[in-house]
Amino acid sequence: MKILVPVKRVVDPNVKVRIRADGRGVDTTNLKMAMNPFDEIAVEEAIRMKERGLAREVVAVSIGEPRIQETLRTVLAMGADRAIAVETEVAVQPLEAARILRAVVAREEPDLVIMGKQAVDDDSNQTGQMLAALLGWPQATFASRIEIVDGEAEVAREVDEGIEVIRVRLPAVITTDLRLNEPRYASLPNIMKAKRKPVERTTPADLGVDPTPRLEYVEFAEPPKRQAGIRVESVEELVAKLVEKGVIG
Amino acid sequence: MSALVVAQHDNRRLDPVTLATVTAARRLAEEVDVLVAGSGARAVAEEAARIEGVRRVLLAEAPHLENPVAEDLTETVLTVAGDHEALLAPATTFGKNLMPRVAARLDVAQISDIVEVLAPDTFRRYIYAGNVLTTVRTRDGRRVLTVRTTAFDRAAAEGGAAEIVPVEAPPATGLARFVRREVHASERPELTSARVVVSGGRGVGSRENFALIEKLADALGAAIGASRAAVDAGFAPNDWQVGQTGKIVAPELYVAVGISGAIQHLAGMKDSKIIVAINKDPEAPIFEVADFGLVDDLFRAVPELVERIEKIKREGAA
Numbered sequence: 001m002k003i004l005v006p007v008k009r010v011v012d013p014n015v016k017v018r019i020r021a022d023g024r025g026v027d028t029t030n031l032k033m034a035m036n037p038f039d040e041i042a043v044e045e046a047i048r049m050k051e052r053g054l055a056r057e058v059v060a061v062s063i064g065e066p067r068i069q070e071t072l073r074t075v076l077a078m079g080a081d082r083a084i085a086v087e088t089e090v091a092v093q094p095l096e097a098a099r100i101l102r103a104v105v106a107r108e109e110p111d112l113v114i115m116g117k118q119a120v121d122d123d124s125n126q127t128g129q130m131l132a133a134l135l136g137w138p139q140a141t142f143a144s145r146i147e148i149v150d151g152e153a154e155v156a157r158e159v160d161e162g163i164e165v166i167r168v169r170l171p172a173v174i175t176t177d178l179r180l181n182e183p184r185y186a187s188l189p190n191i192m193k194a195k196r197k198p199v200e201r202t203t204p205a206d207l208g209v210d211p212t213p214r215l216e217y218v219e220f221a222e223p224p225k226r227q228a229g230i231r232v233e234s235v236e237e238l239v240a241k242l243v244e245k246g247v248i249g
Numbered sequence: 250m251s252a253l254v255v256a257q258h259d260n261r262r263l264d265p266v267t268l269a270t271v272t273a274a275r276r277l278a279e280e281v282d283v284l285v286a287g288s289g290a291r292a293v294a295e296e297a298a299r300i301e302g303v304r305r306v307l308l309a310e311a312p313h314l315e316n317p318v319a320e321d322l323t324e325t326v327l328t329v330a331g332d333h334e335a336l337l338a339p340a341t342t343f344g345k346n347l348m349p350r351v352a353a354r355l356d357v358a359q360i361s362d363i364v365e366v367l368a369p370d371t372f373r374r375y376i377y378a379g380n381v382l383t384t385v386r387t388r389d390g391r392r393v394l395t396v397r398t399t400a401f402d403r404a405a406a407e408g409g410a411a412e413i414v415p416v417e418a419p420p421a422t423g424l425a426r427f428v429r430r431e432v433h434a435s436e437r438p439e440l441t442s443a444r445v446v447v448s449g450g451r452g453v454g455s456r457e458n459f460a461l462i463e464k465l466a467d468a469l470g471a472a473i474g475a476s477r478a479a480v481d482a483g484f485a486p487n488d489w490q491v492g493q494t495g496k497i498v499a500p501e502l503y504v505a506v507g508i509s510g511a512i513q514h515l516a517g518m519k520d521s522k523i524i525v526a527i528n529k530d531p532e533a534p535i536f537e538v539a540d541f542g543l544v545d546d547l548f549r550a551v552p553e554l555v556e557r558i559e560k561i562k563r564e565g566a567a
Contacts, residue, residue, distance in 0.1 A: 016512065017377050026381060038494075094349070095358045122376050123493065124361045129319070129349035138320055138424035141346045144487065154428065158487050159342040160441070160496065163431040166318055169424055178477070178494060179487055214358035219384035223375065226519060229540035235553040238525065239561070241541050247445070247502040247523055248469065249561045 001055045001148070001170075003046040004110035005080065006101055007039040007062050009071040010121040019220045026220060035071050038116025040078075041176040044183040045146060046114050047079040054148055055112075057081050061104050063092050063211075069199060076194035077186030083199045084108075086207065093122075093213040096204075098130035103207035105135060110171065112153070117142050117175040128175035138168035142177040250369055252278035252335040253307075255326060256285045257343045258293040260315060265442055266339040268403035271300055273396040274337050275404070276366035280304045282333065283411075286325045286418065288315035294413050301405035304412075311418035316427035323350045324419040330355065333391075335369075340395035340497075341441070352393035359393040360385055364400035378493040379516030399441070399499035399520060433486060440489065443472030445502045448491055448518070451478040452507020452528060452547060459484055461551050462506060468558040474498065476514045492517035507547045510535025527551065 011017055012034040018027045035043075049055040060075040060083040062068040072083040086100055105113065118125035132139035140146075140155035144163065147154045148170075157164045158177040168174075186194070204211040232238045243249040252274040257264040267283070274281045283297045286309040294308040309325045317325075326347070330336055336351060338344030340362040352359035364382075365373035371386045372394070440446065447469060449462040459479075466473045475485035477492050491498055493513040503521035508514060510526070510533055518524070519538050526539035529546050536542040543550060 011377070013378070013513070017380055019381060026377065093358060095353060095356075098353060118494070120378065120493065123378070124359070125345050126349035126352070126359055126361060129346065130353035130359075133323070133350040133353035138318075138422075139346075139350065140425070141319075142342060156431075157342075159430075160488060161430065161432050162486070162488050165428040165431070167426050167428055172425075177487070178481065214388055215360065216386045216388065217383050218371070218386050221382045221384075223379060223382045223519075226524075226538045227540075228537070229524070229542060231536070231542045231544065235543065235545070235550050235557060238541055238543050239554065239557045242502070242523075242525070243561065245523055248558060249565060 001111040002057045004113045006115045008036040008119045010036045036119045040183040042114040076197040077191040090211045094126035096211045099209045102134045113173045132173035138172045141175045144179045250278040250334045251280040253333040254283045255338040260287045260290045263296045266398040269398035269401040270396045271404040272401040277369040298411040301408035306413045309418040313421040318425040320422045320424040337394045344395045357389045357393045438472045440472040445469045445471035446500045447471045447504045448474035450476040450508030468555045509533045
């Protein structure tokens with residue numbers, strides 16, 4: 001089995017972003033960047049499948065400015081075999097990302113695509129489902145357990161009510177949720193080894209896709225602030241306040 | 250303009266998140282239809298027909314839609330999508346799973362998790378874990394939206410008298426099939442619609458200690474939530490998770506116990522009417538959003554809180 005793992009380079013989730021002075025965007029210059037945490041889980045799962053002998057090859061792909069190569073090196077150091085960098089200065093949105101990934105899938109012909117359920121920058125939670133739709137493949141979103149059984153994937157999905165187990169035919173797209181696994185750290189020897197692994201560079205145009213976004217983000221603003229509250233000195237005072245507000249009693 | 254709301258239900262009852270989605274739909278369209286896709290779901294369609302402001306209820310019934318997979322549900326949505334310029338579903342795991350598949354098939358750029366309708370083509374939504382509020386405009390002729398249901402009032406469940414129109418469901422795609430659902434049976438209110446939510450964080454310390462959170466929740470008639478840290482540590486199941494990557498809640502009262510208040514958690518609860526924080530760390534960021542903050546050891550404060558609430562309840566009953 002061959003697995004394709006799309007990864008996105010995002011602002012480190014522990015860093016607070018600033019809105020640009022003109023309100024027309026988010027200022028990400030000089031901010032610490034990281035691999036989208038859900039994509040890290042996807043990489044880990046693919047590598048574990050390779051270690052268990054279920055997968056023969058793990059290929060990573062990323063879309064974005066040339067520095068996505070740094071993110072791809074991390075994926076290679078974790079254990080992926082090779083990587084594809086789809087370079088563009090355009091801030092690609094989910095539908096266009098899905099169309100680019102469809103073109104990569106057409107070339108690579110993987111049996112499985114594993115990717116994060118959402119990117120923690122735009123929080124859209126769309127690309128995996130869109131990719132599955134464009135390919136006419138089944139999807140298993142929000143996975144917390146994946147097993148390959150009889151040429152199908154049995155996936156436990158994190159849904160609002162609890163867990164839903166489904167079976168999907170392969171090839172399929174699976175998106176990862178938090179509890180699927182704990183991603184490993186790349187060891188120093190593996191980081192060194194990753195430097196020799198191949199990273200192919202391409203562009204959306206080479207893949208026949210126009211990456212121009214269809215949605216226009218016209219304004220960026222601070223969310224409304226909550227009024228500062230008060231400190232209470234005791235449980236007794238807290239209860240008195242809640243009774244006063246009419247929420248208990 | 251005409252909008253189609255995809256109803257969330259369990260073939261017996263309409264999920265109230267559908268009511269908030271109808272409200273969002275009415276902000277951008279004069280005519281709102283509701284699609285009920287299921288099996289033996291006539292009662293759900295009748296419930297949907299009574300929602301105020303709904304024009305028609307489209308009822309698609311087939312055995313394979315009893316526990317539908319996104320692949321099959323998408324085909325059903327697409328058969329009725331043609332007449333509508335807007336398609337909406339709640340931004341629950343149901344809607345998040347389904348709508349991008351529908352959008353891609355229609356070649357529409359979806360807008361996820363809208364919190365406000367500014368114009369029929371312009372919406373507000375949060376990015377970066379609630380740190381940035383954006384205004385998004387679509388250039389597509391059609392819009393596919395998921396709706397943050399805590400941001401919209403529920404449409405009145407009674408007062409409408411919509412016509413119920415049966416529609417044919419396309420056959421199963423065979424791409425995916427439902428196996429089983431593992432639901433945590435609970436007498437407590439549902440987390441996303443509860444009037445009161447009590448959440449525990451890493452400070453609770455263990456799965457066993459979560460019994461303390463449960464006691465407080467029971468005293469308050471509350472649903473139970475948890476921070477991602479508590480879920481990651483195995484103290485609480487994932488369907489209790491409140492935050493950027495879990496559920497969004499906006500109850501009358503939110504009690505955060507042993508939760509530091511990472512931005513990813515605040516993203517899921519900061520629209521609550523009253524926020525109470527109990528944490529022994531006076532520097533915890535949760536206190537910046539709390540209406541009432543108590544700096545105390547939760548293992549001392551929570552039992553006392555339970556006792557005092559129980560006492561008020563007893564006196565009220567007497």
